[in-house]
Amino acid sequence: MAALVVAFFAIQAGFHGFTASLPVALVKAGLPDAEIGLIVGAAAVVQVPAALFAGGLIDRFGGPRVLLLGGLSYLAGALLLTLPGAGPGAPLVTGLLVAARVFQGIGVSMTTPAAFAIVPGLVNRSRLGMGLAQAGAAQNLTMAIFPPLSLFLLDAAGLQGVAAVIAAVVAVGAVLVIRLERSAATTLAKTAAKTPRTGDDGALVDRGPRTSGRPRWLGFAWRRAWTVPLLVIVTMTVHWGVVVSYLAQVAEPAGANIGIFFTADALAVFVLRIPVGWLVDRIPPRPFILAGLVGTLACVLLLLPTPSTLLFLVSGFFAGAGGILVIGPLLMVMSHRSTDRDRGSGFAFFYVAMALGNAVGSIAGAPLVAAGGFVFAMSALGISGLALAALLTLADTGLGSPGGLRVRPGATAGGRE
Numbered sequence: 001m002a003a004l005v006v007a008f009f010a011i012q013a014g015f016h017g018f019t020a021s022l023p024v025a026l027v028k029a030g031l032p033d034a035e036i037g038l039i040v041g042a043a044a045v046v047q048v049p050a051a052l053f054a055g056g057l058i059d060r061f062g063g064p065r066v067l068l069l070g071g072l073s074y075l076a077g078a079l080l081l082t083l084p085g086a087g088p089g090a091p092l093v094t095g096l097l098v099a100a101r102v103f104q105g106i107g108v109s110m111t112t113p114a115a116f117a118i119v120p121g122l123v124n125r126s127r128l129g130m131g132l133a134q135a136g137a138a139q140n141l142t143m144a145i146f147p148p149l150s151l152f153l154l155d156a157a158g159l160q161g162v163a164a165v166i167a168a169v170v171a172v173g174a175v176l177v178i179r180l181e182r183s184a185a186t187t188l189a190k191t192a193a194k195t196p197r198t199g200d201d202g203a204l205v206d207r208g209p210r211t212s213g214r215p216r217w218l219g220f221a222w223r224r225a226w227t228v229p230l231l232v233i234v235t236m237t238v239h240w241g242v243v244v245s246y247l248a249q250v251a252e253p254a255g256a257n258i259g260i261f262f263t264a265d266a267l268a269v270f271v272l273r274i275p276v277g278w279l280v281d282r283i284p285p286r287p288f289i290l291a292g293l294v295g296t297l298a299c300v301l302l303l304l305p306t307p308s309t310l311l312f313l314v315s316g317f318f319a320g321a322g323g324i325l326v327i328g329p330l331l332m333v334m335s336h337r338s339t340d341r342d343r344g345s346g347f348a349f350f351y352v353a354m355a356l357g358n359a360v361g362s363i364a365g366a367p368l369v370a371a372g373g374f375v376f377a378m379s380a381l382g383i384s385g386l387a388l389a390a391l392l393t394l395a396d397t398g399l400g401s402p403g404g405l406r407v408r409p410g411a412t413a414g415g416r417e
Contacts, residue, residue: 010173014074017166021150023248041362043105047355051109058344063118064181070110077103081163113347133277144266221342233353239382241361261316268320285329292325
């Protein structure tokens with residue numbers, strides 16, 4: 001697990017290194033709010049087809065190879081932003097920025113599900129929640145460190161300077177992933193003769209290519225049991241699309257440090273992720289999810305008054321705490337409702353759901369921001385999305401059971417899905 005955690009931390013800098021710095025750079029360049037929202041939201045839009053494609057790749061070729069492919073996409077996006085045409089006022093700024101965001105969207109759609117798909121092969125099934133929490137903590141630590149660091153670099157060296165540093169970090173992560181893939185391949189070769197490739201006990205390292213069963217090549221799998229958890233993710237993530245695309249536009253004129261929001265968010269997730277992972281291995285997920293939706297609502301409400309650094313600190317903490325109380329349990333639910341043959345698709349759909357929520361908030365927020373400003377867009381999209389997520393959580397009876405598993409009508413305890 002340690003090798004995966006370190007590699008994932010470095011790789012994810014390719015996305016979180018631009019979470020705060022890119023919209024702030026666009027605001028300073030004088031771009032209109034709607035154009036900023038569309039540029040930033042391009043990553044979320046491309047995630048949907050890219051994640052579906054990634055799910056089939058993970059099921060077919062295994063997590064480490066797809067994690068490396070996503071890291072290379074991040075590297076391409078960062079290198080594009082080191083070009084002179086990515087500087088403020090350059091003629092090609094919009095085209096280059098959109099292209100860079102597309103690569104970043106492809107990167108996150110591959111790296112995140114790939115990393116989580118590796119975890120069940122590294123830990124025992126009874127510790128799955130904890131293992132997923134450890135991998136997620138690496139991602140959250142990246143988000144805690146790189147947004148404020150990127151803003152410092154932005155002031156010192158501009159967007160190209162930010163991109164150069166992020167490219168170097170991602171390159172280190174890619175090297176670590178190559179070593180991880182070789183280690184996994186060696187472990188697989190040693191255990192393949194003794195251990196069946198099928199089963200779901202989590203005893204093996206990620207099993208690599210799946211060649212048995214119905215061939216899907218690059219196609220993805222689908223299970224009905226995934227539907228409600230994924231819809232919960234879509235609806236509760238809408239507010240985040242508004243935050244990422246439009247919060248900088250109200251923070252900069254007010255002199256509030258937007259980097260504090262993302263740092264507080266990530267630190268809250270980092271602190272709570274391991275305890276939540278431990279608890280969801282023992283307690284049904286529904287109470288955690290509902291508590292997380294309440295915490296996220298507190299974040300949304302705190303973002304409605306005039307921005308200040310203190311409000312960003314508190315609202316960011318609620319955003320992180322609420323988010324992990326929802327995402328942590330649902331990651332475990334998705335894994336338990338999957339098998340080795342389709343878990344890559346399951347985690348890919350999970351991040352498709354997050355991308356859809358972000359896209360709705362970012363793109364649907366553009367006309368709402370133009371009509372009534374940030375407060376109007378956040379109120380209309382964020383609050384309604386959280387209310388719908390709560391109703392969906394109550395509707396899925398399996399979320400009230402240990403592990404989030406659903407018992408089929410008339411089945412015994414072993415007849416779960």
